[in-house]
Amino acid sequence: MAISVTTAMPTSFKVSILRAFHDFTASTGNTFKLALLKATASGSGTFGAATTNYSDLGTDQLGATGGYSTGGNTLTSVTPVADGTTAVCDFDNTTWSGATFTTCGGLIYNSSTVGGTSGRACAVLSFGGDQQVTSGDFQIQFPSPAASTAIIRIA
């Protein structure tokens, strides 16, 4: 088996928004992180709309070497705003510097404990195949926080 990852907004995230389990407010809101998966052939899990929690990554998360720390990078959230009639959420781009690893995807999750649970999944990201970096920089760039582009939006 290999890792199977599909870019998706987890169904559980849609439910958890309506149950007020996420606060994307900058600085004072919850802490959101982006964890990375191993190379496709190095794991066996399936990740996508059915992913519910950071714990789902299990041993498929990238090992804590080569510039990667378990749990991933903490994201800097930008307080959600409205663009027209669409609510948009944004994060600053995040970079792993001096990185040496291969990854096929990632998971944005809420690492704060809300409603007795931490690690609620927010977005599953597929990198379209293995991405390899050696002694370099690895960055995830989030789109402009506009109605038709923002990484997370409610239209």
Place this chain on the structure above:
Amino acid sequence: MIGSVGGALLGEFKVTHVSGRGFSPEEVAEMALEKIVYVGANSHPAIRDQAEAFKAQIREVLVRYMRQAVASHNTTLMNRFRDAGHPELIKLLEN
């Protein structure tokens, strides 16, 4: 789906990586530009032209100041190397 019923949606992100070095000022400037100026696909051509011209100006400013930031940081590193008794490492920072 976007235009008809709406809902909770996920945008397109980019994965960028370089090996054997870090991002250059030009590459970082491009990343910053995408956050600073967004030109909608359905924008009026005149508005789009103005936005693109503004983007080009901002790109030049960003690159210039990022190069300055790198040079200043190198100066800081040079002093740290000298203070730590390793002046020979300064040559590594000189282009």
